[in-house]
Amino acid sequence: MNKSPQFSLALFIVAVTVMLSLIGWGAGLYLDWLWFNTVNYSNIFVTMLLSEYGLRILIGLVFFGLVLLNLMLTRKSVMQAVKAAKPFRPFAQDEDDNVVTINQFNWREHITPGRLTAVFTAIALVMGFLYSSTVSGEWINVLKYLNKTAFGTADPIFNKDIGFFVFDLPFYQLIYRLLALAIIMNAFFVAIVYLVTDSARGGLTKIFRFEAARYHLSALAALFFLLKSWGYRLDQYNLLFSSGGAVYGAGYADIHATLLAYKVLTILSALTAIVIIVNLFLKRFRLTAYAIGGLLVASILLGGVYPSVIQKFVVVPNEFNREAPYIANNIKYTQMAYNLENVERKDFPAGRTLTAQDIADNRATIDNIRLWDWRPLQQTYSQLQEMRLYYEFKNIDIDRYNIDGRYRQVMLAIREMNQDQLSVQAQTWINQKLIYTHGYGIAMSPVAGVTKEGLPQFLLKDIPPVTETDLTVTRPEIYYGESNDGYVFVNTKTKEFDYPQGDGNAYTTYEGDGGIKIGSFVRKAVLSLALTDYKLFLTGDIDKDSQLLLHRNIKERVPKIAPFLSYDGDPYPVITSQGEIVWLWDAYTVTNMYPYAEPFDNRRNNYIRNSVKLTINAYNGDVNFYVADAKDPIIQTYSKIFPGTFKPLEEMPADLQEHIRYPEDLFNIQARMYTLYHMTDPQVFYNKEDKWVMPTEKIGKEETNMDAYYTITVLPGEQEPEYILITPFTPQNKKNMIAWMAARSDGENYGKLLIYEFPKQELVYGPMQIETRIDQDPVISQQIALWDQRGSSVLRGNLLIIPINDSLLYVEPLYLQSEQSKMPELRRVIVASGDKIVMEPTLDQALQRIFGEGVGQVPGTTPTPGTQEPTAEQPTDPVTPTAQSIKELAEEANRLYNEAQNRLRSGDWAGYGQSLDQLQNVINRLQEQAE
Structure with missing residues (x-):
């Protein structure tokens, strides 16, 4: 038979497409x-x-074999049906002679056992290939099963090690799903074949009257129900992840009703399989229908109705007494899953007021109070330090350094290259791939560093980096960061742009080895095909010594290496002692198979450990994984799967270990869980009598969730300042503070969690109560309102609650941003301590207002870095009126009122507030005179 040209062309196009796809894939x-x-x-x-494609090939071959086997079992019936079928006799009519010609065509002769086998083989191959895709990504569960590690803790119901649920159960569930789907699909194909071949002898309604179909489909049904029996067995273990009771995990109804139902259904399903097999010999196929129907009814009654009845009539009337043991299980295992059982609880006395001596004794804490928030600081950094349109500061990060012998908390940002911000004319292939290849430098400022203009006081700035400290940056080039999304070529015949220099530019050549060598002409051609970049193949600027830098965005680079880990949302750069820039990033091991543990996300993950710290060199892209929690069984399993990948944390360079910090994402998860799971008594937990909530604060004009924050302080009972991560807690439906949590980050204390609880009968101001006091303070609120109407806007920064000794100091910065220039300036600092609340241009002045003259700085020293000295227009203390008579006092009051209005019009907010204070003193004197 001749094929049409259209068919040949279509076949050619398909063949070429498949070939090109395979070449591209290769x-x-x-x-x-x-x-x-x-x-x-x-x-x-x-x-x-090997794991991914090996597993897919294995599953594909197994499914291919099953489909082919089942189809071959139908071959005899197909051939019998072919022989019994009538020949097909199409006819044709001659339009001129009106003659009808009958064409005798015996199609049965073309269906032979050999050809039928070939067709069945082709169908099985296609289905095997398609079916193999169902295990895509499942390789990691198989490898974890083969390399599993015991947790050393058993679940409270089945007494199985937690590792069984984390490693074994997902593997068994995978096998069950694969087998169940395979049986169902094979039954479908077999039924279709029998339906088609027997349609001439009865059709669909009579298919089960034919012996071959009955035996074949009955055998598949028996296999399915035997497998279903195992499935019910697995379902028993899944009860420990139930969310239908009083708490997450198996409850009273699950254990006393659903578990019993699964046990019974396990037996009934196996009996159903046996009945089906026996009936193959007894040929009483109606019993098979009864057995299957009975199992279906039993599954509805036992699996659905019975547990609901138990829940409604046994559990609900006396819920706590029924659920108490399971609530205790939930508390215990949730605390273990989030490492909350090791939280150290301490009392924090309330009602004590800070003194001037406390401030003087804790200068390290005061000097490291963060007055800059990352949001306004990022805008200010952009205006002051980006230098060119093509540079950007992707993020502002927080860290601590020993600078000139002082332990200081700093904020810093990497100056990265954003090629999208090049002018349209400059966005050529040569510029984007060969010239503008990297960012340059770093900006750093102390968290409390403020100039007299309200701008950050830089410790590192400009291009090339300039500093007056002992910090050094010897490798300021940023080839790998958070903005570097595209690939580039280095060591080409074209010089790379390094940084702007005067009216021109400085150029450089890459000296690292972090890229793929272009090498031979053949490799260049293959890389061009893989990148779908024909210009790579045609350009003469790229030779065999050139390198391809690929996956330069670290949030793409690292997960490509280790996709089985979860990653923190905030990698941060570190300047090493050698002057290199290295990214530090926290990685987690998580699972959603920890029995009884409350999930923390919408993927139902309910176990997390910060098991890995990793580093990425910003210049050459080197990635190193270090085990931070060697006790974690999941990272132990990954270490078995990928030997040599994970190094002990002790092998991390010492200068990088100094910058390890407790990760904020993990801390937020633990803090959120602790709001409930600090209650260890099941009765208290059930009634939520002592539920805490995460606090809120005011950012701008909106109330929003309060972020955890890093600070340097001396913890109660300790002697040295240390770097900690803090978050406060408030009671449910109240705004006062009930406790605060701290995570330690320095030295041997790294990873320790502390909870400081306040006496429940004492009032300790919470964040929103302080925000309310700010809004209700007549002087502060008037100044903010007026400041917000004069061509500028006021940005309220994060409220920080700083523990000092056994007391708390509240600090909130205010930024002024002009409508014409998006460059926020720090203009005021609000400080609250006890019942006092003040607003001043600097933190030192605010402390002086509360605690007295000289408290803001150490006597005999210069102002602390980042503070502003008071000017003549900004007196630090109100002047006490000396007038004695009512007339003199009235004149003084009138003068102070006019002075306050003049200062208000000139924008002198501190002077305005002080004039009002003086006016209040005069009014008090007038009242005394009147009496």
């Missing part, structure tokens, strides 16, 4: 291989590749 695979070799993690690539 080129991409080769590129990945080269890249993994470059980053020295080829072992991970090989393990993932």
Whole structure:
């Protein structure tokens, strides 16, 4: 039979498309291989590749065999149906002679056992290939099962190690799903074949009257119900992740009703399979229908109705007494899952007021109070330090350094290259791939550093980096960061732009080895195909010594190496002692299979450990993984799967270990869980008698959730200042503060969680209560309102609650931003202590207003870095009126009122507030005179 030209063309197009797809896939695979070799993690690539495709091939072959076997079992019936079928006799009519010609065509002769086998084989191959995709990404569960590690803790119901639920159960569930789907699909194909071949002898309604179909489909049904029996067995373990009771995990109805139902259904399902098999010999197929129907009815009654009855009539009338043991399980295992059982609880006395001596004794804490929030600071950094349109500060990060012998908390940002901000004319292939290849430098300022103009006081700034401290940056080039999304080529015949210099530019050549060598002409062609970049192949600027820098965005680079880990949302840069810039990033091991533990996200993950600290060199892209929690069984399992990948934390360079910090994402999860799970008594927990909530604060004009914050302070009972992460707690439906949590980050104390609880009978101001006091203070609120109407806007920063000795100091910065220039300036600092609340241009002045002259700085020293000295127009203390008579006092009051109005019009808010204070003193004198 001749094929039409259209058919031949379509076949050719399909063949070419498939071939090009395979070539592209192969080129991409080769590129990945080269890249993994470059980053020295080829072992991970090989393990993932062999596991993924090995598993898919295995499953595809197994399914291919099952489909082919089942189809071959139908071949005899198909051939019998072919022989019994009538020949097909199409006819044709001659339009001129009105003659009808009958064409005798015996199609049965074309269906032979050999051809039928070929067709069945082709169908099985296609279905095996398609079915293999169902295990895509499941390789990690298989490898975790084969390399599992015991947790050393058993669940409270089945007494199985937690590792069974984390490693074994997901694997068993995978096998169950694969087998169940395979049986169902095979039954479907077999039924279709029998339906088609027997349609001439009865059709669909009579298919089960034919012996071959009955035996075949009955055998598949028996296998399915035997498998279903195992499925009910697995469902028993899933009860420990139930969310239908008083708490997460198996409750009273689950254990006393649903568990019993699953046990019974396990037996009934196995009996159903046996009945089906026996009936193959007894040929009483109606019993098979009864058995299946009975199992269906039993599953509805036992699995649905019975547990609901128990819940409604046994549990609900006496819920706590029924659920108490399971609530205790939930509390215990949730605390273990989030490492909350090791939280150290301490009392924090309330009612004590800070003194001037407390401030003087805690200068390290005062000097490190963060007056800059990342949001306004990022805008200010952008205006002052981006230098060119193509540079950007992606994020503002917080860290601490020993600078000139002082332990200081700083804020810093990397100056990265954003090629999208190049002018349209400059966005050429040469510029984007060969010239503008990297960012440059870093900006850093102390958290309390403020100039007299209200701008950050830089410790590192400009291009090239300039500093007056002992900090050094020897490698300011940023090839790997948070903005570097595209690939570039280095060591080409074209010089790279390094940084702007006067009226021109400075150029450089890459000296690292973090890229893929272009090498031969063939490799260049393959890379061009893999990147779908024909200009790479055609350009003469790229030679064999050039390098391809790929996956330069660290949030893409690291997960490509280790996709089985979860990652913190905030990697942060560190300047090493050698002057290099290295990114530090926290990684987590998580699972959603920890029995009885309350989930923390919408993927139902209910276990987390900060098991890995990793580093990424900003210049050459080197990635290193360090085990931060060697006790975690999941990271132990990953270490078995990928030997040599994870190094002990002790091998991390000492200068980087000094910058390790407790990760904020983990801390927020633990703090959120602790709002409920600090209650260990089941009765108290059930009634939510002591539920805490995460606090809120005011940012701008909106009330929003309060962020945890890093600070340097001396914890109660300690002697040295240390870097900690803090969040306060408030009671449910109240705004006062009930406790605060701290995570320690320094030295041997790293990772320790502390809870300081206030006496419940004492009032300790919460964040929103302080915000309310600010809004209700007549002087502060008037100044903010007026300031917000004069061509500028006021930005309220984060409210920080700083523990000092056994007391608290509240600090909130205010920023002024002009409508014409998006460059916020720090103009006021609000400080509250006890019943006093003040607003001054600097933190030192505010402390002086509350605690007295000279408290804001150490006597005999210069002002602390980042503070402003008072000017003549900004007296620090109100002048006490000396007038004695009522007339003199009235004149003085009138003068002070006019002075206050003049200062208000000139924008002198501190002077305005002080004039009002003086006016209040005069009015008090007038009242005394009147009496």
